[in-house]
Amino acid sequence: MDAEFSKPGSTEDRLTAALVAKYSAVFDMLQSPHAAQMMEDKGIYAGHAFEMLNTDVARRIERMTAEADYDNPSALTRLILSCASGIQKHARTRTDLAHDLKTVVHALLTTWKYH
Structure with a gap:
């Protein structure tokens, strides 16, 4: 995920790549037949x-x-992460997850006000 945050590109591209990396890993973990045990062990x-x-x-x-x-930026961050968490919880496939994260990041960053 470090690479996604620091790679060249727009804020939108870097943010989307980082969120897709993070939430894809969580999505993959939850697809495991041992997901319940892993979540318990996580805690x-x-x-x-x-x-x-x-x-x-x-x-x-x-x-x-x-x-x-x-x-x-604090409010924008909370909104982005809240949306990303919901997307991860309801995604059916990794492709859907990536698409939906990209859509939400794009929508939020293009409609949020600049200074």
Whole structure:
């Protein structure tokens, strides 16, 4: 995911690539026949690591949108991540997941106000 955040390209392209990488990994994990056990183990063994990852992703998105001069990057970040989480929970395929994340990021970034 580091590569997606730091690669050349527009804010929209980098943000979409990073979200697709993050949420595709979660999607793949949840497709496993052992998903329930992994989620339980996540809470027991890796809950803090997942929280740190989510916090890091949020900070990177907020920084990225601030540097691109969007108004209220904190609110924009919360909205992006809320949408991404819902998309991941309801996606039927990885292709749908990627398409829907791209659609939402595009819609939010093109309609959100700049400074």
